[in-house]
Amino acid sequence: MSTARTYPAPDIIYHDEPEVLREAAAEDFSLHIVPPSWRSSRFSLSMAWFGLMSAMFWVVVGSMVALTVGTINTLIGIALSTIVYGILCGIAARFAARSGTSVALFSRAVFGQVGATFAALLFGVTITYYAIAEGSIVAIALQDYFGGPISLWYFIVCLYSAPLVMRGVRTWLDRINGILLPLYVFGLVACVIWATAKHGYSGAWLTQMPVGGVDAGVPGWWFAFTVYMGVWVVVMMTWDVARFGRKEDAPFNGRITFGIPFYVVTLLINGAVGMFITFTIPIEGALSETSAIIGIVALMGPFGVLLVWASQTRINTINFYLSSTNMQNFFARAFKISWPRTVWVGIMTVVIFLVMLTDVFGYLLLTLQFQGVIIVAWVGVAMTHIAWCGLRGIRADQLEFRPGRVPLVNPGGLGAWVIASATGCLMMVFGGSFGGVWAPPVTLGIAVVIYAASLMVAQRNWFVEERPGDPRKEVDDPWQARIRCHHCHQAYIAHEMDRDPSAGHEPICLACASDRSEFLVAARAEARTSSGNLSMEELVRQ
Secondary structure, X not given: OOOOXXXXXXXXXXXXXXXXXXXXXXXXXXXXXOOHHHOEOHHHHHHHHHHHHXXXXXXXXXXXHHHHHOHHHHHHHHHHHXXXXXXXXXXXXXXXXXXXXXXXXXXXHHHHHHHHHHHHHHHHHHXXXXXXXXXXXXXXXXXXHHOOOHHHHHHHHHHHHHHHOOOOHHHHHXXXXXXXXXXXXXXXXXXXXXXXXXXXXXXXXXXXXXXXXXXXXXXXXXXXXXXXXXXXXXXXXXXXXXXXXXXXXXXXXXXXXXXHHHHHHHHHHHHHHHHHHHOOOOOOOOOOHHHHHHHHHHHHOHXXXXXHHHHHHHXXXXXXXXXXHHHHHHHHHHOOOOOOHHHHHHHHHHHHHHXXXXXXXXXXXXXXXXXXXXXXXXXXXXXXXXXXXXXXXXXXXXXXXXXXXXXXXXHHHHHHHHHHHHHHHHHHXXXXXXXXXXXXXXXXXXXXXXXXXXXXXXXXXXXXXXOOOOHHHHOOOOOOOEEEOOOOXXXXXXXXXXXXXXXXXXXXXXXXXXXXXXXXXXXXXXXXXXXXXXXXXXXXXX
C-alpha cells in the first residue's frame, strides 16, 4: 500500500460524505460504481425489480403468440424461455453485483469506449420505447373508462410518472413497487375469477389451435421461443438493477430474485393468464395490446382501471428510471454533457409524451424487433466474456472499465457485436417470415462464435491500456477506502479512481475522468509511452 513518490498523496477516508449521500439519493451513483454502503438488501432489491413482473406486456404477448401457434406450443416456448431467461439473468445479476458495473461500464470493458457509448444509447432508446408503450396502455384504459382526448391522458400519465423516479432504486423505487405489488396480484387473480364467474370456465383454452400456421418452416414452440428472444433487453435491465445488490447476496439474487422462479411468474403465469383471458372474455375485432386492455376494463370497470394503472405504473418506474440513467450516460460520454439524472428524467418524460402523440403502435413493434436483434448480439458477447473470465480465473471485480485505462475500441468484442447485429438485421429485412423467426438465434450464434474465436488470439491491449499509478493499489481495500477527486472534490471508492496525468497525476473519479477531454488525451499519451504489451496470462495473474 505505497504511493509513488512523484504522485501527490491521496486524501483517503473510509466513509461516505454527506454531500455524496445527498447526491446519491437522486443520482443513485449512476455515473459511478455503487459502493458497498449503498447496496440494497435482498427484500429491497426484489421490491424494486418485481415491477417488471406486473407489465401487461407479458399478459398480452402470450395470448398473441397463442393465436398464431396455439396454446400448447406457446406454453412450451414460454417454459423454455423461462429457463433461458432465468439462467442468463442470473449470470448477469451475479456478475453485475460483484463487479459493481452498469451496462455502460461493462460494455466499456468489452467493446471499448466507442462501443460502450453506443450500448448506452441502444439500451436507453429501447427502454424509452417500452416506457412509451406501457404508458400508452394506462392512457388508453383511462380514456376508455373516463372519456376525453387521448392526448390529455398521455399528458397525465407522463406528469405523474416522472416524480416517481426522481429518487433512486434504494430510496424510492423499492417502496412504491412494494406498495403496488398487492394491488397487482389481487387484481390479476380477481380478473381471472371475474371472467370465470361471468363467462364460465372451459378447459378448451388449454388446447386452443391457431387459425393459420406460421409459414416459416419451424415448429410452433420454436416460433414462440424466438418471439421471447426479442425481449432479451431484460438481461440489460437486470444488469443495471442487480448492481445495487450486496456482493454476499449475489448467489441468492442470481438464483431467486433474477432467476428462474421470478420468470415462472413473469413469463409463464402471466402468459397463461393472458391466454385464459383471451379465450374467455369476448373482445371485438382482432386481438391487440389495446383491445385486451379495453376488454379487462370492460369486464371489471373501475377495478380494471385500477389493475391496469397499478401494473403499468410498477413497470414504468423501472422503464423511466433506466431510460434516464442510460441517456444520461450516453450524453455524458458522447457529448460531455454532464447533467444530473433528475434533469434527464424531465427530458425523457417530454420525449416520451411527444412520441406518444404519434401512431405509437404503428411502428413501435417493428422498431423493437430490430433493436431486439442487436440486443441479442450484445447478450451473446456479454455471456461469452463472462464465461471466458470464469475459465481464466478472472474475477468480476478485476474488470477494467476506467476511461483512462481502456482502449477506444476492443476489436474482438465490437467486431463480434457489429457483424452479428448486421447479419440479424439483414435477415429481418430480406428474409421474410423465415428471417424474422431465425434472425435472433442466428445472431446469437454468430456473436458467440466470433467473440469466442477472437478471445483465442486476443491481446491484453484490447482490454487495457497500461498506465502507471493505479489508485487501487495505493489502498488496503479499494472497495472500502474512498479517495477524493481533485476535480469535483468528492470522495469515491478507490476501485473507480484513477490518476490524472493532465493535472499532476492528482486522483480523479470515474465520472470526471469520463467527462474531461484533457484527461482522456493525456491518459492515452501516457499509455503510449508505457510498456503495455503484456500477455493475456499476465492479465489473469493481475
